[in-house]
Amino acid sequence: MLYVLSRFGMAAGVILGSVTLVFLIVNILPGDVATLLAGDDVPTETVNQLREKLGLDRPLIVQYLDYVAGLFQGDLGTSYANSEPVLDRLLDNLGPTLALTISSMIVAIVLGLILGILSAVYQNKLLDGIIRVLSLVGVSTPNFWIGILLIWIFSVQLHLLPSIGNGSFEQLILPSIGLGITGAGVITRLIRNSILEASNEPFIRSLRGKGIGHRAILFKHILRHALIPAVTMVGMIFGEMLAGSVVTETVFSRQGLGRLIVDAIDQKDIPIIQGAILFTAAFYVVINMLVDISYRLIDPRIRLNEK
């Protein structure tokens, strides 16, 4: 229990840290925001008015504290571009991104598990060879490239699936595969290796000696061991996916946090950038917290070692 609490404390710390970092980066970058927003050829007066209106004339520390105080009341500021509350814009875009990353995660885990198990069971046979080549390709090919390839095959050539937009389930399929395939490759390789490693544990021999069947040994005993490193990996892969969603959403012209960030950067819409990064950081932290906690459930040794 103490552990879970301390994890929450740490998570909050990480989020606050990333908020601060982003705030600093955005504000320290060269270029005056008000000037940039107002555009060229505008009288200094107008620029000053704009600066005052946005509160950018106040000292940095005041702006920062104001921002943080706002956060605690659920106020992430208003967008420079269209004066909408940042929170609303973010929430509008959250759904599609969540759908994308979760379904990509499912693709990665399901594909990774199945292929990893097959690869280990047929170790050094033809199937294992094919899977190992495929997962190597998956790991080393950039996301957007896979995305473009998928669009070309399934939309342009075969006319099977829609390539762009969001809304329907079909529109989710190609982007999830595109985004999930790197993770699938990583998980496949990891599961294969850890299954093979766990098969050599001495207790596997004694289980066989007790007459426990092949299947039970593989799915209950070996897999449980193999999952331990895989679960840690899931947390890391999730981070990659959040980063990858920026590109994937652009390639597939999908709405989402990634696209929002890209557009906001174009328009120098700083509150949106800050809010989106805050959201992403919070996500990442929460997922990794879940990973850490479930890790301890799977492997009692970790809990016991702390006694």
Next chain:
Amino acid sequence: MRTLLEIRNLSVGIERGKDVIPAVRNVNLDIRSGEIVCLVGGSGSGKTVTSLAVLRLIDYEGGRITGGEIIFQEQDIASLAQKEISGIRGRKIAMVTQDPMTALNPVFTIGNQFVEVIRKHKSVSRSEAWDEAIKLLEKVHIPEPASRMKQYPLELSGGMLQRVAIALALACQPELLIADEPTTALDVTIQAQILNLLLELRAEEGMSILFITHHLAVAAEIADKVAVMHEGSIVEQGTVREIFAFPGHWYTKTLVQSKRDLLTSSASEENRQDDEVILEAEGISKAFPLKSKPFQPKRYVQAVDEVSLYIRKGETLGLVGESGSGKSTLGKLLVSLQEADSGQILYRGKDVTGGTKREKKELRKNTQVVFQDTFSALNPRWKVEDIIGEPLRVHTRLSKDEIRERVEEVLQLVDLDPASRTRYPHEFSGGQRQRINIARAIILHPEFLLLDEAVSALDLAVQSKVIDLLKKLQLEMGLSYVFIAHGLDVVRDISHRIGVMYLGRIVEIAPAEELFTRPAHPYTKALLEANPTIDLDRKRERHVLHGEIPSPVNPPAGCHFHTRCLLATEKCRSEAPAMESLIGERAVACHYPLEKKERVELLR
């Protein structure tokens, strides 16, 4: 008695790439019901492969039966399909493996593992299986079995886990139990408990046991019949008396002889050259902090507690005691590999506990260490000459040629071919690798060597050769040793004096022969009694030390040993006995040392 298992001309091959390397050749062995048969032999002799073949587990480990039959209850196991064996495995023939720490799946509770096995073989409900498991744990004398069921393997000691593993094997009342080195990883005291348990279970359940060991004395203790294995074949078999009293085959003869040599010889006082004290420790202590939760007081393991001792030039001081008693820590303190929390260490009369860097380096040069693991101490990518010569490069400014000369010299000294200096560690056998380690340790002509389980991983025959080498080097170079080992016989063989440790303290220290023939501390006596022997005429009424070594985090008050001592009184429970000198060089920490005969009688 009817024959339960009949192995006829069994041959087993191990697949290496395209080749099949023969690992077991034409083995014939009968086990009758209720009989304990010991398969004895050195490492790599094919004992485990034979046992895995009996259960056909060898199929999963890259092996294959290439000939012969394994008749069990009118069925030939060798020719059954894997599917058909599942009725036998775990149900009629069960197995216990060597290292209890790795024999159970660490991520499931003990109870879950029992339930899985029981329900695999019997159609009972989960709670019925649970109750049955508790009964099994009671049968192997596990205290508080119900609460153990909810624990994970990690939470139990090695001895406890081996009991659990045995209970698990008994789940379906098997007719044959295959036990592969079931006590090798355990202390002698715990080993004696497990051997007693197996004998007891045999009497109660009438099952047969195929017991595999490399340890002759263990075989002598437990077996009805012994089969000696060497290079894949059984070279001799017979009753215990036949084998040990009249060994026929040359290999058996060397085995029995090297064990007898161990028992009769012990480094006598004459071949110690000097009275000069090299190393002295005065009240040294070392505690390790335990990981603790925030806001709780730090807790410590008192690994070494106020130990004083001295070692003379050319002398071997042996250290014995159960696992975790602090032997290795004490050894490391003596050679400054770890720093003592308090107390003094005097090297040639000079305090080295707070020395400067240069003094420390000088000390490192004069005190060297050799550990158990023959492999990991040697960098696999270095040639032998680089490994052995490294200390010279660090501590001296010799030229390449001079270094080579010294390396060849020292290789000769440890009885290795000087030409082998250009080879790599993996090209040597375990015994030879330990010689390389020793060569590396002595190349700087140190005065003091710490040998921590240095021969423990070696087969008996190899072990005695390395011991001979160590004795020879001691005589030639005037070396002093601190020799740590689990095997009491080996320690007796090489040591002039022996210190017995219990929970961080030395409880008795005495010349080797005297300690073995007239132990003064009850713990020493218990250790000696637990030590198995091949001396069949000395079958004694054994008093097995009960219980296990208590936790060093919270050792019992007063005399640490009082929880297991038969002589303990009120005084022992409250007052720690100080080290007191007896006659000669003997000293003991006990309120009621066994110097008087009445006390010895009391213990019986």
